[in-house]
Amino acid sequence: GQNIDQPTEMTATEGAIVQINCTYQTSGFNGLFWYQQHAGEAPTFLSYNVLDGLEEKGRFSSFLSRSKGYSYLLLKELQMKDSASYLCAAPSGGSYIPTFGRGTSLIVHP
């Protein structure tokens, strides 16, 4: 199976950059997902990385290092609306069903 670790909570200032880390222990690897979840709402897909390196999508970028079992989500030019929980998820080898971390609660303040 998978063991996903990410920080419980982070705070940052509006306009700043924040990096949310995720480490995983895997019995195989089938890529890594990041989702955003606002309080009381559904998770929404942000990114899926299967190859090493950085993938950029506007203000959000996601990085993966398979050899280190490590990923991060980078949020630039933070806005108040970015306050949410960010979920790291990875399917274990042989499965297509992702195991989710507990999520990192990001608080953006003025």
Add this chain to the structure above:
Amino acid sequence: NAGVMQNPRHLVRRRGQEARLRCSPMKGHSHVYWYRQLPEEGLKFMVYLQKENIIDESGMPKERFSAEFPKEGPSILRIQQVVRGDSAAYFCASSPVSDIAVETQYFGPGTRLLVL
């Protein structure tokens, strides 16, 4: 193109009653997944279904819980004889065919079950 639909959005039940949660996948998606989320916790996988077929139910409690995805109509997660510990948010997600590759899951708005 409508997204994943779930109903009801909120459901209140007394201990011992039955709860039925419905999920209609996104158009063109044939795979459905159910997750449970407790406050301050991550999403816990429960069951994965295709039309008329349960693919993986390794995350579902052996008793009182069942799921189906009939040929016609929505997927249903049924909880019989609910207990207070069943109170949680239940999310449904759907994806297109994923037999050969990992597919992105798209989530519904969830059903918040409260057991009194």
